[in-house]
Structures are given as structure tokens and as C-alpha cells.
Amino acid sequence: MLTEVHTPHDLKRLNPAELATLSAEIRAFLVASVSRTGGHLGPNLGVVELTIALHRVFDSPHDSILWDTGHQAYVHKLLTGRHDFSRLRQSGGLSGYPSRAESDHDLIENSHASTALSYADGIARARQILGVRDRSVVAVVGDGALTGGMAWEALNNIASATDRPVVIVLNDNGRSYAPTVGGLARHLSSLRDHREPAAGPSPAHPGVFAQLGLHYIGPVDGHDTAAVEEALTTARALGAPVVVHCVTRKGCGYPLAESDDRDCFHGIGVIDSVTGQLIKNATAPSWTSLFGDELVQIGAERPDVVAITAAMLQPVGLQPFAEKFPDRVIDVGIAEQHAATCAAGLAAEGLHPVVAVYATFLNRAFDQVLMDVALHRAGVTFVLDRAGITGDDGPSHNGMWDMSVLHVVPGLRIAAPRDGSRLRALLREAVAVADVPTVVRFPKGSAPEDIETLEERDGVDVIGRFGSGSDLLLVAVGVMAGTCLDTARQLAGHGIGVTVVDPRWVRPVNPALLELARQHRTVATVEDNVKVSGVGAAFAQAVSDNGIDTPCLTFGIPPDFLAVASRSQLLAEVGLTAGALVTELRRLVTGSLTTQ
Numbered sequence: 145m146l147t148e149v150h151t152p153h154d155l156k157r158l159n160p161a162e163l164a165t166l167s168a169e170i171r172a173f174l175v176a177s178v179s180r181t182g183g184h185l186g187p188n189l190g191v192v193e194l195t196i197a198l199h200r201v202f203d204s205p206h207d208s209i210l211w212d213t214g215h216q217a218y219v220h221k222l223l224t225g226r227h228d229f230s231r232l233r234q235s236g237g238l239s240g241y242p243s244r245a246e247s248d249h250d251l252i253e254n255s256h257a258s259t260a261l262s263y264a265d266g267i268a269r270a271r272q273i274l275g276v277r278d279r280s281v282v283a284v285v286g287d288g289a290l291t292g293g294m295a296w297e298a299l300n301n302i303a304s305a306t307d308r309p310v311v312i313v314l315n316d317n318g319r320s321y322a323p324t325v326g327g328l329a330r331h332l333s334s335l336r337d338h339r340e341p342a343a344g345p346s347p348a349h350p351g352v353f354a355q356l357g358l359h360y361i362g363p364v365d366g367h368d369t370a371a372v373e374e375a376l377t378t379a380r381a382l383g384a385p386v387v388v389h390c391v392t393r394k395g396c397g398y399p400l401a402e403s404d405d406r407d408c409f410h411g412i413g414v415i416d417s418v419t420g421q422l423i424k425n426a427t428a429p430s431w432t433s434l435f436g437d438e439l440v441q442i443g444a445e446r447p448d449v450v451a452i453t454a455a456m457l458q459p460v461g462l463q464p465f466a467e468k469f470p471d472r473v474i475d476v477g478i479a480e481q482h483a484a485t486c487a488a489g490l491a492a493e494g495l496h497p498v499v500a501v502y503a504t505f506l507n508r509a510f511d512q513v514l515m516d517v518a519l520h521r522a523g524v525t526f527v528l529d530r531a532g533i534t535g536d537d538g539p540s541h542n543g544m545w546d547m548s549v550l551h552v553v554p555g556l557r558i559a560a561p562r563d564g565s566r567l568r569a570l571l572r573e574a575v576a577v578a579d580v581p582t583v584v585r586f587p588k589g590s591a592p593e594d595i596e597t598l599e600e601r602d603g604v605d606v607i608g609r610f611g612s613g614s615d616l617l618l619v620a621v622g623v624m625a626g627t628c629l630d631t632a633r634q635l636a637g638h639g640i641g642v643t644v645v646d647p648r649w650v651r652p653v654n655p656a657l658l659e660l661a662r663q664h665r666t667v668a669t670v671e672d673n674v675k676v677s678g679v680g681a682a683f684a685q686a687v688s689d690n691g692i693d694t695p696c697l698t699f700g701i702p703p704d705f706l707a708v709a710s711r712s713q714l715l716a717e718v719g720l721t722a723g724a725l726v727t728e729l730r731r732l733v734t735g736s737l738t739t740q
């Protein structure tokens with residue numbers, strides 16, 4: 145059946161029995177394929193019937209179907225002619241999120257949660273202004289995404305006009321990774337319990353959506369294609385903003401996922417689809433686990449240390465801390481802005497909060513970090529996992545902007561550990577700071593072997609000396625230390641003397657680093673962050689401000705979005721490999737040496 149569906153129109157002619165067969169085939173396909181590649185299996189198993197119903201009732205791409213976060217759009221991709229999932233989230237393969245380059249059925253590529261309703265409001269307003277009345281706007285939003293503040297800013301606007309229809313499909317499976325938290329989760333649960341057989345436009349119980357003035361249809365069994373179709377048909381005919389509350393199960397139809405109380409196989413690696421076990425098990429400990437382990441030890445010594453997650457307790461490594469100190473972990477939902485300012489409140493009362501988020505998601509809380517935390521000199525520590533190029537999770541998941549945006553925050557200190565031992569040490573140093581915000585950032589995956597310090601210079605670690613002379617000072621930022629040591633070894637082979645240093649704290653600039661710059665003919669900084677206003681730029685500025693005439697070279701990620709590919713492929717693409725650095729540095733250093 146699935147092989148015969150190339151466009152949504154092919155769905156419209158299927159009878160209920162054929163639709164049931166199609167659902168089963170899609171589920172089998174997802175389990176088989178995503179087990180082989182990794183990806184968001186649980187969320188997509190939960191929206192099979194919902195997506196089929198959507199594409200039978202609405203006429204994409206004439207009608208706009210928006211996916212919040214977009215990690216649950218695999219079924220949408222299958223129904224819009226994209227059946228080759230063999231290279232999912234790999235270079236040349238399908239993106240793990242909607243992608244306009246792949247299809248005109250895809251509109252939102254940003255995989256940051258809680259944005260779809262704002263897009264929907266904008267599209268609906270544009271169509272009203274332009275007099276376009278025959279194109280529906282549908283936004284699929286999860287219960288987790290609905291815990292994000294932006295979603296409520298949008299709801300407030302969508303509810304502001306009864307003649308500007310937006311169909312909001314609430315995909316309520318009761319979970320983000322873990323069960324969704326807060327008053328909203330409780331309210332949705334109460335709406336689910338008032339399950340009404342008919343999907344009438346007026347609620348039997350005026351829930352929050354009805355109170356806002358939105359029509360409410362539901363709760364509807366999100367795994368009953370016919371029931372969802374009926375509700376969507378009613379919603380479409382209303383010609384007004386409406387919430388269709390679909391109750392679904394994450395991982396539906398795959399018992400290993402449905403019964404997984406950790407996260408219902410939210411995002412899996414390569415697994416054995418029969419046992420559910422990870423096949424590619426990393427050997428070295430992950431950065432995340434090292435952070436989580438050290439924080440537990442700190443928590444035992446420091447009763448003032450508390451931890452905050454934005455609906456990602458397990459992915460950011462706070463599970464062990466939560467098990468040990470259940471009263472000192474706060475899950476705010478997908479609400480990074482609230483997390484930052486709530487942390488400022490916690491700090492104001494004398495606690496030391498550790499806010500653990502993925503680097504890319506802290507972008508969302510920049511103003512809160514700047515004004516609510518730093519302006520108030522609050523001792524909050526932000527731990528940024530997935531910092532730098534992550535790669536396969538797409539352009540909006542690379543954690544490549546944090547050191548640029550955070551460099552303008554007065555007083556804020558940034559640490560970039562080069563290995564697990566430095567992570568442990570720098571985390572301790574960070575939580576010891578009570579009068580300014582601190583940041584510790586590290587990449588996805590396994591931590592490298594420890595890189596020992598040859599000599600410590602007032603906080604700057606000299607980690608390598610190669611060849612003779614002081615031709616080049618190579619400043620390695622965090623995880624780039626290994627690459628810089630490889631680069632230095634090769635440069636020495638070409639007669640260039642290199643000192644490799646790790647500043648550990650990259651903001652503020654350490655005076656000892658300036659002194660080292662003074663002692664070398666050339667300086668180069670290498671960072672897994674956007675070049676623009678990153679560590680290299682700030683260091684070059686400091687060198688200049690201090691009247692040091694050493695030429696400074698900056699190596700980082702170019703300020704552009706990166707395509708879907710592996711981390712290693714993208715590092716090569718942006719020239720952050722030893723080979724590329726050697727070529728570039730030989731040219732630049734030799735050139736600058738000859739002019740001196």
C-alpha cells in the first residue's frame with residue numbers, strides 16, 4: 145500500500161481497510177528503517193493515523209501543514225513521496241526535520257520547539273491581508289511544545305480574531321521525553337479524562353482553549369484515523385481558530401517503545417529492532433555522563449547547588465543528580481527562557497543553579513541571560529551540551545553560536561574543557577563563582593582521552609611544544625585541543641615552531657595568554673564555534689587593545705547554516721581538521737614570518 149502512495153491525493157481513494165493496512169505498513173517501515181539509521185522513532189510512531197488523516201482532509205501544499213519542532217514529520221515525508229530513508233540524517237539523505245529543499249509540502253525547517261503556532265498566525269494574517277480565503281493553515285503541536293512560552297504568545301494572537309482560521313492539532317501523548325510537566329500537563333490530562341464520543345465544536349467542559357475563545361474539538365483518539373478525519377473536517381468547516389485535541393501514544397504500535405518509561409524511544413541510535421538494544425555502543429564515557437557524574441559529587445558537597453532542565457533531564461545528564469537529590473532538580477518544560485530567569489530567582493535566594501541545556505537552545509534565552517542573570521550579577525552556571533558542530537541533527541541543532549552570542553554578556557565567564565578531567569575541574573570552578581554567570585560548554589558524544597598539561601601559566605595550560613622557536617602560538621579552544629596538537633606536530637615537520645595552549649576559561653581573556661602572544665611571532669585560535677565574535681575575535685581584539693603587534697589568525701565555523709552531515713564531514717567542510725589547518729597555517733605563518 146505504501147509503495148502506491150506518492151502524493152497525498154493517493155490517500156483520498158483508500159477505504160478504511162486499506163487505511164488500516166497503510167498504517168501498519170508505515171509502522172513496520174519506520175521501525176525497520178529508523179532502527180538502522182537512528183532518529184526520532186517514538187514520536188513518529190505516535191502520529192501515523194493523525195498524519196494520514198491530515199493529508200486526507202487537507203490539501204497540502206495548497207493548504208499549509210506546519211510541524212512544531214518537526215521531529216515527528218517522517219510520516220508526512222512518506223506520504224509526500226519521500227520513501228528513501230536509508231540515509232536519514234546523513235549527507236545526501238533526508239533531513240530529520242522538514243526541509244524546503246526536499247519538498248514544497250515542508251515549510252518550517254527550524255527544529256526548535258514551540259514556534260509553529262507563531263508561523264501559523266503569521267501565515268493566517270498574511271492570507272487575511274492578501275484576501276486569500278481558500279487555503280487552510282494547520283499547525284501540529286505536541287503537548288511538550290505547548291509548554292514553551294512562544295506557543296502561548298501565538299495562542300493569544302490566534303485567539304484574538306474569530307474570523308482568521310487556524311487549525312491547531314494538539315498531538316497530546318502526555319510526554320516530551322519524560323511525562324510533560326506543570327499545570328498544563330495536569331489540565332490536558334483532565335481534558336483527556338473528559339473524553340467525549342462526539343467531536344463536536346463546542347467543548348463539554350470549557351478548558352483553557354475554550355476560555356481563550358478558541359473552538360475546542362476533542363479529545364479525539366489520535367490513533368483512530370476516521371475519528372481524526374471527522375474532527376479535522378469539522379475544524380476545517382468552522383472557518384475560525386480551533387484546537388483539535390488528539391490523544392496519542394508515543395511509540396504506538398512498537399511495544400519496546402511504548403513501554404520504554406525513559407522516553408518511549410524519543411530519539412534512538414542504531415538499534416536491534418527485535419531487542420531494542422543499542423548496536424553502536426560508544427566505549428569511552430560521554431561528555432554528558434562525565435558532567436552528570438561530577439555534578440552528583442558536587443551536589444553531595446554543596447547543598448546549595450540545584451539543577452534545572454528544560455524537559456531534557458536524561459539527555460543533558462541530570463538523571464543521576466535527580467535520583468540522588470530529587471528535591472533539587474527542576475524540570476521547567478520546554479522553557480529555556482523561564483529556566484534562565486527562574487535560575488536568577490534561585491540565585492537571588494542564595495542557591496547556585498546549574499542550568500543544563502543543549503547549546504543551540506540557549507540561543508532562545510539570550511535576553512534572559514543578559515538582563516535577568518548577568519545584569520543582576522547572578523551566580524548561575526549554564527552547562528551547554530551539544531556545543532559546536534553536532535551534524536546529523538540538522539542546521540538548527542548545531543551548537544555553534546553560544547560563544548558568539550555570550551561574548552557580549554558583561555561579566556559572564558565561559559569555560560571550554562578539552563577533555564573529561566578538565567570538564568570536571570572547570571565545572572567545579574564554575575559553581576564556585578557566585579557573582580557572575582558562568583558557562584561550561586562541550587560537544588556531543590564521547591569525551592577524548594585526557595590531554596595532560598605540560599606547564600601551567602596562570603590559568604593557561606601549555607599542552608604542547610613542537611619544533612624550535614616561537615613561530616606560532618596555537619590557542620586550542622576546548623575539544624579542538626586534539627586537532628591543534630596534530631596540527632602542531634605536522635607544522636613542526638615543516639620547520640615551524642609551535643606552542644599549543646588551552647586557555648580553559650576563554651572569557652574573559654586571560655592576561656597570561658596575552659603575554660604568550662607577545663612572545664610569539666604569530667597567534668592562531670581554533671574554535672568549534674562561529675568565527676564571528678567568537679573566542680578568536682575577542683582574543684584578537686584584546687591583543688590589539690593591549691598594543692601587541694602579533695598577527696592573530698582565527699579559525700572557526702563560517703557564519704552560515706551547515707547542511708545535514710556527520711560532525712567529521714562538517715568539520716572537514718569548514719576546514720577545522722589538522723590537514724586543513726596545516727595547509728592554511730603554513731601559508732599564513734610562513735607569509736607573516738617573511739614580512740617580519
Ligand SMILES: Cc1ncc(C[n+]2csc(CCOP(=O)(O)OP(=O)(O)O)c2C)c(N)n1
Binds near residue numbers: 257317455
Ligand atoms: C527550544 C527547544 N528545546 C528543546 C528541544 C528538544 N526537544 C525536541 S523534541 C522535545 C520534546 C517534544 O515534546 P512534544 O512537543 O510533546 O512532541 P512529542 O515528541 O511528544 O511528539 C524536546 C524537548 C527543542 N527541539 N527545542
Ligand SMILES: CC(=O)[C@@H](O)[C@H](O)COP(=O)(O)O
Binds near residue numbers: 215255410
Ligand atoms: C528534536 C530534538 O530537539 C531532540 O530530540 C534532539 O534531536 C536530540 O538530540 P540528541 O540526539 O543529540 O540528543
Ligand SMILES: [Mg+2]
Binds near residue numbers: 287288289315319
Ligand atoms: Mg508529547
